[in-house]
Amino acid sequence: MINHATIAQLHTDMHFSALNVAHITPEILAPVLEQILAYPEVTLVQSFTSFEQRPILHLRMGTGPVKILMWSQMHGDESTATAALMDFIHLLCRQTEYNFNDWQTRFTIDIVPMLNPDGAAKHTRVNGQFIDINRDALVLQSPEGRVLQHLVSSLQPDLALNLHDQNAYHGISERQHTSTIAMLAPVADHAKHITPVRKQAMQLICAAQKVLREYIPNHVARFDDTFSPRSFGDNIVSQGVSTILIESGTFINDPHRQVARKMNVLTYFTLLDALLHNKYEHYTIEDYFAIPEHQDDVYVDLKLTDLLIANTDHPFTIDITINVDKHGSTNIEHLGDCHTVKGFKELSLSGYQLISDYQDLQPDSAANLIFVSPSGLLITINELLST
Ligand SMILES: [Zn+2]
Structure with missing residues (x-):
């Protein structure tokens, strides 16, 4: 036994x-x-x-x-x-x-x-x-x-x-x-x-x-x-x-x-x-x-929420999910409402501003994004991942 x-x-x-x-x-x-x-x-x-x-x-x-x-x-x-x-x-x-x-x-x-x-x-x-x-x-x-x-x-x-x-x-x-x-x-x-x-x-x-x-x-x-x-x-x-x-x-x-x-x-x-x-x-x-079946894409490495895109005629708010591959490269997974996905790390970007071109936010592209924090600091995705 x-x-x-x-x-x-x-x-x-x-x-x-x-x-x-x-x-x-x-x-x-x-x-x-x-x-x-x-x-x-x-x-x-x-x-x-x-x-x-x-x-x-x-x-x-x-x-x-x-x-x-x-x-x-x-x-x-x-x-x-x-x-x-x-x-x-x-x-x-x-x-x-x-x-x-x-x-x-x-x-x-x-x-x-x-x-x-x-x-x-x-x-x-x-x-x-x-x-x-x-x-x-x-x-x-x-x-x-x-x-x-x-x-x-x-x-x-x-x-x-x-x-x-x-x-x-x-x-x-x-x-x-x-x-x-x-x-x-x-x-x-x-x-x-x-x-x-x-x-x-x-x-x-x-x-x-x-x-x-x-x-x-x-x-x-x-x-x-x-x-x-x-x-x-x-x-x-x-x-x-x-x-x-x-x-x-x-x-x-x-x-x-x-x-x-x-x-x-x-x-x-x-x-x-x-x-x-x-x-x-x-x-x-x-x-x-009766054992629960696993599901795909329940998690992402980084989930950023509540980013206001203000520099447009019709401001809107988005979430962004990002994964890191085995070589350490960051990639954008999804944009928009991501509340059904859970991040290993989750951060609110309320009060942040996107500095990168909005075109850089396309899903399946490299997440080379830069933001300005509410206190005026420039912050990259890698810095957000390591906070
Ligand atoms: Zn295998």
């Missing part, structure tokens, strides 16, 4: 602090992997090769009959779960006094911590061929996609965990909470049939989210289940493997997604526990669909 409060505390005490970064590259991961590979419980099964000849490591723990396959960073710029996987292995291997030693004879856990090292090195979603590996499941033109399909075919896991990061602006709309963890039992066809393996994934998600709600109530969601035949999750379900997509997202004042990282670790342990003790079979399909 796993006590999740103990896991949460152990994670606080023992996580790899070197992985508390915005983005994990192969270089940042290497020393942690070296430490992990020194554990006698961890086997390096094989080192595959990416398009640009970087190693893709396949690790294994345990010898038990229940087989779990987990992979992270298929999208090179989504590394939250990579840190979580390292923490998970670390806790499993170092804390045998908490009776985790059972797991070695119950489970075989296969892990690919960084499926797309080329994208990780360059901070891109795509691989070295500029292919989105998660749209390559049918044609398998990427070496990384072939690695994943090979593992699924050869291992025939009982459960596959497909680990990603979600868009920072997803939210849970009714109360405008951030979506810190969203999960999905992917579908195998357009009709979204609920096959036995999909039902099991739904039930396991319910078991995991029950635990997560004790830590981050209102920040746990169900991911959109539109059928995506080129994606691996949907494809693996159609091969008869119970599959769960876990999407890590933002939490309040948590730019490196460390809350989502911890929630991933809790989820992995909860899933082991649920499988071991059949603590999921009482959940129903209705329980799964």
Whole structure:
């Protein structure tokens, strides 16, 4: 029996602090992997090769009959779960006094911590061929996609965990909470049939989210289940493997997604526990669909409200929403009434004056805007973001 409060505390005490970064590259991961590979419980099964000849490591723990396959960073710029996987292995291997030693004879856990090292090195979603590996499941033109399909075919896991990061602006709309963890039992066809393996994934998600709600109530969601035949999750379900997509997202004042990282670790342990003790079979399909679905574009990085545009024959008031991309560039998202959107930062521009040309306010353009404050100071967007 796993006590999740103990896991949460152990994670606080023992996580790899070197992985508390915005983005994990192969270089940042290497020393942690070296430490992990020194554990006698961890086997390096094989080192595959990416398009640009970087190693893709396949690790294994345990010898038990229940087989779990987990992979992270298929999208090179989504590394939250990579840190979580390292923490998970670390806790499993170092804390045998908490009776985790059972797991070695119950489970075989296969892990690919960084499926797309080329994208990780360059901070891109795509691989070295500029292919989105998660749209390559049918044609398998990427070496990384072939690695994943090979593992699924050869291992025939009982459960596959497909680990990603979600868009920072997803939210849970009714109360405008951030979506810190969203999960999905992917579908195998357009009709979204609920096959036995999909039902099991739904039930396991319910078991995991029950635990997560004790830590981050209102920040746990169900991911959109539109059928995506080129994606691996949907494809693996159609091969008869119970599959769960876990999407890590933002939490309040948590730019490196460390809350989502911890929630991933809790989820992995909860899933082991649920499988071991059949603590999921009482959940129903209705329980799964009762989980709130995440929504797109609930959040923006900066929301500016109540700006009076006065130098015109017909003065009017607008809100402006602005996002910052991963390169630090600011872009205008929307103009006008933005009250349904929530800003990670929100500022009233009441009493401010726009100095820039009004033409510079066009949505989808760079937010190179300058204002004058009520006290007469010139202020740029970057200064507003850092206030
Ligand atoms: Zn992704």
